[in-house]
Amino acid sequence: MVQKKFNTGYWAKDIVSTEEPKEYNTLNVGPTHPATHGVFQNVMLMDGEFIVSTEQTIGYIHRAFEKIAEHRPFYQITPLTDRLNYCSAPLNNMGWHMTVEKLLGIETPKRVDYLRIIVMELARIADHLICNTVIGVDSGALTGFTYLFQDREFIYEIYEEICGSRLTTNMGRIGGFERNFSPKAWEKIRHFLKSYPKNLKEFENLLMRNRIFMDRTINVGAFSAERALAYGFTGPNLRACGVDYDVRVMNPYSSYNEFEFDVPIGQSGDTYDRFMVRQEEMWQSLRIIEQAVAKLDQMDDKETYFAPDPRFVLPPKEKVYNNMEALIWHFKIVMGETDIPPGEVYHSIEAANGELGFYLVSDGGRTPSRLHFRRPCFIYYQAYPEMVIGNMLSDAVLTMSSMNVIAGELDA
């Protein structure tokens, strides 16, 4: 009987460094490539299927938001933040509003906080859902993607009920929301809470203990906690490495301290851990939304949806038509002539990808004198070469999709 011979050493990681290469090939992944899920380029030096080195080129969709923001009144900056991480635009909107509220010293009513939490957690689910289903797609399992996208669609319908738009939402105003949630929106939120767990569970059953998926993801793109901290990782990517840093817990904003939820962490920081952390975070987000809905049900107040601060809240229409002062206020708000006190604030929220920070400097004018976005993608994507060198190309694709690099946030 002839025994089949397998050279197991072939898959060993050190094949790149020990063997003298015959020939290296240069491979362009991007700027437009189905594997990058966004517009950015990787120039990879390949030894057969293995990556020897890689250099990233970014900036293809740079839109100079920081420069534009220096010339726009505060509420006109909200649509710019939409386009950072466009998979979870409401999170960026809320983060920006909270930054301005911190500068102005506006205290939001509890009801606004809870409404915001519902929207923010829906956005987190939508973002994680895209990331996790795309990990499935990149490892060859398209089914989960096509099934779960109906739920993303449903989340977008909820956005539509709340603010009228779907992808780049421009949701809410400084101090709260532009209108109260409609009965239809509540109906949809409650329906989502009922229908989504079933679908998510189904998706989980499809991949979580799937032999092929586990073989493709476990120990792929692993990263240690020390390196992750040095590289400024935040969010699910950092938690997958085993560090339980979550802004919602460390620096609670928007009444997150009243909610009960777990912060899931991984161990080895590989693709499977990142997948699992996001998966668990979706369950936790559902828990938070359920608590928020219950809290709102218990409240007697069903009408408050903005902070009573006249500087950014439009006066009621009938007053605008009949009252001189109200008309002046309306005009000032719409034209962006609101006076902002001079000051400096840094505010950060736990966005879907990590700590989204806004460093805002106001010199007292109608526009910020400096606004810097701390974009989590931009900071952790620089560790990508360290994560993939020595791996195979197909693993590098999975590593990238599990990091959830969003081109809009990367390039600002």
Added chain:
Amino acid sequence: MYQINQERDNLVISKLTNQFGDAILDHELLTDMLCLTVQKGSLQNIMLFLHNDHELQYNFLTSLCGAHYPETNRLGVIYHLHSFANNHRIRIKTSTELEKPYISTITSIWPAANWQERETYDFFGIIFDGHPNLKRILNVDEMTSFPLRKDFPLEDQTREDKDDSMFGR
């Protein structure tokens, strides 16, 4: 609404002034965060001290960005540090003359600073001494200007019919 940890702020101030003396130019509490202005010459040492000191433990570089102050003709760099162990954030500011825009790099302490320093160079023209790969990151390599400086116009530079001052910009 937000918490201020006065005790920790004072500890940071006293430790840094003991260690570095005159290099700490100014400290103030801005909204909710302690903000220290330091001399650019001792920046690297101060950062290393904040990172390594067993009581302070500022292990995490949250963000790094530049700023342009046209009234003093200076360029600044602003660092946000976070100590996970103590859950405390501070802001460090340093500045340099526009004609001599040199500031030492902190990539050896936090590799996370690498791209952020490149971004700051790209937009403000601040040169980080000792940076391993200081080149433009978001703009094209051929660009000659530094667009986030205040003298760089937002609108098309070749057009004269548009006057921003008319719109209060």
